[in-house]
Amino acid sequence: MEHYNMNLTLKVWRQKNAQDKGGFETYQVKDISSEMSFLEMFDVLNEQLINEGKEPITFDHDCREGICGACSMHINGQAHGPWAQTTTCQLHMRAYKDGDTIVVEPWRAKAFPVIKDLMVDRRAFDRIIQAGGYISVDTGNAQDANNLPINKDKADESFAAAACIGCGACVASCKNSSAMLFLSAKVAHLALLPQGEPERMSRVTNMVDQMDKEGFGSCTNTEACEAECPKGISVQNIRRLNSEYIRSVFSGDDK
Amino acid sequence: MPLNSKIPAGQMAQKWTDYKDHCKLVNPANKRNIEVIIVGTGLAGASAAASLGEMGYKVKAFCFQDSARRAHSIAAQGGINAAKNYQNDGDSTFRLFYDTIKGGDYRAREANVHRLAEVSANIIDQCVAQGVPFAREYGGLLSNRSFGGTQVQRTFYAAGQTGQQLLIGAYQALERQIALGNVTMYDRHEMLDIVKIDGKARGIIARDLVSGKLERHFGHAVLLASGGYGNVFYLSTNAMGSNVTAAWKAHKKGAYFGNPCYTQIHPTCIPVSGDHQSKLTLMSESLRNDGRIWVPKKQNDTRKAKDIPEDERDYYLERRYPAFGNLVPRDVASRAAKERCDAGYGVGTSKQAVFLDFAAAIERYGRIECNKQGDHNPALDKAITLGKEVVKEKYGNLFDMYEKITGENPYEMPMRIYPAVHYTMGGIWVDYELMTTVPGLYALGEANFSDHGANRLGASALMQGLADGYFVIPYTIGNYLADDIRTKAIPTDHPEFVKAEQEVADRINKLMSIQGTESVESMHKRLGKIMWEKCGMARNAKGLQEAITEIQALRKEFWSNVRIPGSADGMNTELDKANRVADFIELGELMCKDALNREESCGGHFREESQTDEGEAKRDDEKFMYVSAWEYKDISNWELHKEALDYEIMHPTQRSYK
Numbered sequence: 066m067e068h069y070n071m072n073l074t075l076k077v078w079r080q081k082n083a084q085d086k087g088g089f090e091t092y093q094v095k096d097i098s099s100e101m102s103f104l105e106m107f108d109v110l111n112e113q114l115i116n117e118g119k120e121p122i123t124f125d126h127d128c129r130e131g132i133c134g135a136c137s138m139h140i141n142g143q144a145h146g147p148w149a150q151t152t153t154c155q156l157h158m159r160a161y162k163d164g165d166t167i168v169v170e171p172w173r174a175k176a177f178p179v180i181k182d183l184m185v186d187r188r189a190f191d192r193i194i195q196a197g198g199y200i201s202v203d204t205g206n207a208q209d210a211n212n213l214p215i216n217k218d219k220a221d222e223s224f225a226a227a228a229c230i231g232c233g234a235c236v237a238s239c240k241n242s243s244a245m246l247f248l249s250a251k252v253a254h255l256a257l258l259p260q261g262e263p264e265r266m267s268r269v270t271n272m273v274d275q276m277d278k279e280g281f282g283s284c285t286n287t288e289a290c291e292a293e294c295p296k297g298i299s300v301q302n303i304r305r306l307n308s309e310y311i312r313s314v315f316s317g318d319d320k
Numbered sequence: 321m322p323l324n325s326k327i328p329a330g331q332m333a334q335k336w337t338d339y340k341d342h343c344k345l346v347n348p349a350n351k352r353n354i355e356v357i358i359v360g361t362g363l364a365g366a367s368a369a370a371s372l373g374e375m376g377y378k379v380k381a382f383c384f385q386d387s388a389r390r391a392h393s394i395a396a397q398g399g400i401n402a403a404k405n406y407q408n409d410g411d412s413t414f415r416l417f418y419d420t421i422k423g424g425d426y427r428a429r430e431a432n433v434h435r436l437a438e439v440s441a442n443i444i445d446q447c448v449a450q451g452v453p454f455a456r457e458y459g460g461l462l463s464n465r466s467f468g469g470t471q472v473q474r475t476f477y478a479a480g481q482t483g484q485q486l487l488i489g490a491y492q493a494l495e496r497q498i499a500l501g502n503v504t505m506y507d508r509h510e511m512l513d514i515v516k517i518d519g520k521a522r523g524i525i526a527r528d529l530v531s532g533k534l535e536r537h538f539g540h541a542v543l544l545a546s547g548g549y550g551n552v553f554y555l556s557t558n559a560m561g562s563n564v565t566a567a568w569k570a571h572k573k574g575a576y577f578g579n580p581c582y583t584q585i586h587p588t589c590i591p592v593s594g595d596h597q598s599k600l601t602l603m604s605e606s607l608r609n610d611g612r613i614w615v616p617k618k619q620n621d622t623r624k625a626k627d628i629p630e631d632e633r634d635y636y637l638e639r640r641y642p643a644f645g646n647l648v649p650r651d652v653a654s655r656a657a658k659e660r661c662d663a664g665y666g667v668g669t670s671k672q673a674v675f676l677d678f679a680a681a682i683e684r685y686g687r688i689e690c691n692k693q694g695d696h697n698p699a700l701d702k703a704i705t706l707g708k709e710v711v712k713e714k715y716g717n718l719f720d721m722y723e724k725i726t727g728e729n730p731y732e733m734p735m736r737i738y739p740a741v742h743y744t745m746g747g748i749w750v751d752y753e754l755m756t757t758v759p760g761l762y763a764l765g766e767a768n769f770s771d772h773g774a775n776r777l778g779a780s781a782l783m784q785g786l787a788d789g790y791f792v793i794p795y796t797i798g799n800y801l802a803d804d805i806r807t808k809a810i811p812t813d814h815p816e817f818v819k820a821e822q823e824v825a826d827r828i829n830k831l832m833s834i835q836g837t838e839s840v841e842s843m844h845k846r847l848g849k850i851m852w853e854k855c856g857m858a859r860n861a862k863g864l865q866e867a868i869t870e871i872q873a874l875r876k877e878f879w880s881n882v883r884i885p886g887s888a889d890g891m892n893t894e895l896d897k898a899n900r901v902a903d904f905i906e907l908g909e910l911m912c913k914d915a916l917n918r919e920e921s922c923g924g925h926f927r928e929e930s931q932t933d934e935g936e937a938k939r940d941d942e943k944f945m946y947v948s949a950w951e952y953k954d955i956s957n958w959e960l961h962k963e964a965l966d967y968e969i970m971h972p973t974q975r976s977y978k
Contacts, residue, residue, distance in 0.1 A: 108598055119885065127561050128395045129598065131724075133385075155721065157724060159727060180891060181891045184386075188386070191388070191498075200450050202446075202449045204371040204791075207442070210404070210448040211404075211406060214456075215460050217458050220454075223453045260450070260451045261451055
């Protein structure tokens with residue numbers, strides 16, 4: 066693979082704190098290697114800002130291998146940038162060419178208020194999990210794991226839903242700021258397993274109620290969430306969520 | 321203070337059972353009045369917080385990330401070991417115990433490791449009950465694979481995302497306790513000191529990273545589950561935020577540091593591509609189930625991998641270690657890769673890489689698939705196409721990650737890999753109950769030193785983190801807290817809280833007032849370079865002495881020339897980093913001091929002065945069969961305490977995987 070260097074113009078959202086109105090600032094970066102990750106390009110910019118005596122850009126990031134779900138940049142209008150099924154930290158600069166202008170914003174959603182610059186508060190997701198995204202089993206004397214055979218296809222489907230990293234790209238990509246893909250992935254993960262059966266009814270209604278309380282919008286089936294999801298979480302999960310919800314509301318038991 | 325490891329008397333296989341039968345208990349009414357602080361929400365911290373919350377303790381959990389779910393356990397790829405013997409291949413609690421002690425090069429404490437092996441099976445049961453979607457066979461039962469340093473299949477996995485699935489399980493259990501009000505969660509908080517009252521750990525000082533405010537929190541006991549310190553090397557497979565700060569503050573308040581020099585260099589990571597590199601990415605050890613490692617037989621061979629014929633390839637692990645082949649333990653595989661590269665056989669532009677090749681596995685799996693279809697003499701193309709599908713199902717996410725980072729397709733050409741810092745076996749010294757040398761202060765998971773000796777086996781970190789959190793601390797903490805039921809919550813205007821907060825504030829003010837010329841990142845890189853070159857895969861006395869001098873100089877420079885923009889009143893990620901790097905610098909010196917003291921090679925610690933004729937690590941059991949536990953006295957001043965390792969069951973021998 067041929068490597069090359071590039072000069073770029075960056076327009077980055079700067080906002081001091083939640084109260085500040087915020088706005089774009091323009092920066093130039095030079096000699097960026099195509100081998101760098103997008104966040105390493107930001108490291109270069111931040112080093113430059115520090116050397117100029119300015120405050121570096123604040124952004125969430127941690128594992129830098131696409132699994133922790135911390136990174137959350139809206140790049141040229143796309144959550145996590147141009148590559149399919151890729152987090153910001155795994156996006157590499159060979160996606161760009163010399164002279165490009167890149168606009169970087171935080172996730173935009175009422176339920177994800179900006180903390181500073183590109184960093185937002187996603188604790189609404191934690192509270193949705195608190196409302197029922199678990200199986201109520203205390204630590205201790207669980208039965209032998211192989212006493213509960215589970216159909217491989219079901220287990221695989223459950224795993225595919227459980228692969229959600231809770232980054233919030235689905236919300237940021239949705240014109241309604243809906244959290245349905247996130248929520249449905251958790252409902253599907255647990256509803257597909259026999260262990261999730263006892264709380265199946267109450268889980269889905271409690272989690273949906275919490276989602277509504279947090280100020281996320283409704284789902285209008287545009288499927289932008291799936292298109293931008295870095296882990297390829299399927300909108301089939303939303304269909305499953307809807308049927309789980311209807312089943313729960315109309316069956317009336319275990320509420 | 322003499323070290324007391326508090327290992328229970330009795331037969332090895334009975335110690336933990338006897339302990340549980342006789343340890344003190346706290347009744348439910350008293351538990352409700354006892355507060356426990358837990359720092360870190362990875363596998364150890366989240367599982368401990370959930371379990372103690374379920375038991376009725378009032379728990380406060382802290383993490384520096386924006387959510388408990390992001391702790392770096394999430395990135396563990398390959399799997400978790402457990403002595404289930406589901407494969408009927410001769411596995412047992414004893415064999416897991418044996419492999420772990422041997423894998424650790426006879427530098428771990430037998431009683432702890434035996435307990436770990438005993439509870440390993442319960443972990444799998446617990447996780448499945450929580451809904452962790454482990455890989456399964458078509459019959460619906462759990463699937464297993466092999467990891468290094470073992471000859472059985474005892475590793476449970478969820479594709480290449482086992483850590484993620486286990487952590488989400490623990491996180492969900494934790495969130496449930498938060499919803500019930502048993503646990504209070506403090507995210508985006510960093511612990512910056514331990515508060516001791518009358519010699520006991522009684523709380524912490526934490527900084528709210530969003531508001532910048534310092535907070536005082538009381539606890540009857542404090543648990544550190546803050547992970548390892550691999551980022552002392554700057555480049556490692558750890559997350560950017562992984563740090564030693566909580567552990568280091570505890571160390572400076574009296575907790576001895578155990579075996580700081582024991583570092584795990586993982587053999588299969590994506591090589592460094594340039595100076596811009598901010599972190600290194602692991603390619604799971606599980607890949608060595610199917611990948612074959614090789615270099616050209618000719619030095620400085622610049623041909624492409626596919627142009628090098630079979631008989632001109634050196635599968636050096638299979639050649640040197642026929643019994644374990646590509647699945648030798650990590651320390652052995654890493655040194656062997658370094659040896660080949662140093663001798664001029666490395667590949668790629670940097671020549672600091674070896675091949676990890678899946679061509680044979682793809683063909684082998686493809687032929688099996690063809691057989692399943694009744695085609696017993698398939699065309700090679702067909703076998704390869706089907707084989708790629710099988711490999712994709714097993715390792716797809718890892719292959720995708722490799723391609724995103726390098727721009728090369730590993731289904732078509734071998735991966736290039738090189739060793740990188742991955743894990744630290746050393747950590748806060750703890751006794752059998754996981755208590756540090758400070759009463760009421762505990763260390764769990766990677767933050768402690770306890771179970772892996774001088775080298776950790778693959779898929780054992782997840783096991784240990786969850787063992788400590790789910791199955792050990794719920795018992796051992798009661799044994800301490802039972803004597804503390806009459807202690808009322810201590811108000812945080814107690815002079816010790818005031819003093820500790822003032823010290824933290826003074827240090828932050830000092831850092832902010834330096835206003836020097838060099839960024840934190842730049843100084844961190846310089847520390848990492850010293851550590852990697854002189855306290856990395858191979859170490860010698862001269863290099864270590866030089867490193868100590870260089871680190872001391874770097875520390876002075878840091879405190880006079882670091883540049884932190886902005887203010888301390890609010891979110892300031894540069895200040896957060898500076899707090900951590902300042903501690904890494906002090907730790908780096910101790911690591912070199914420990915490596916210098918240990919004039920033997922063992923596991924991941926390789927002293928060039930101590931090797932066999934074949935270049936293998938050579939232990940010196942006469943002189944060094946002990947745990948080094950360092951007591952902090954003052955800057956650059958530590959006292960060494962030794963915990964002798966007495967092997968009742970195992971007979972330490974020269975480790976051989978040949």
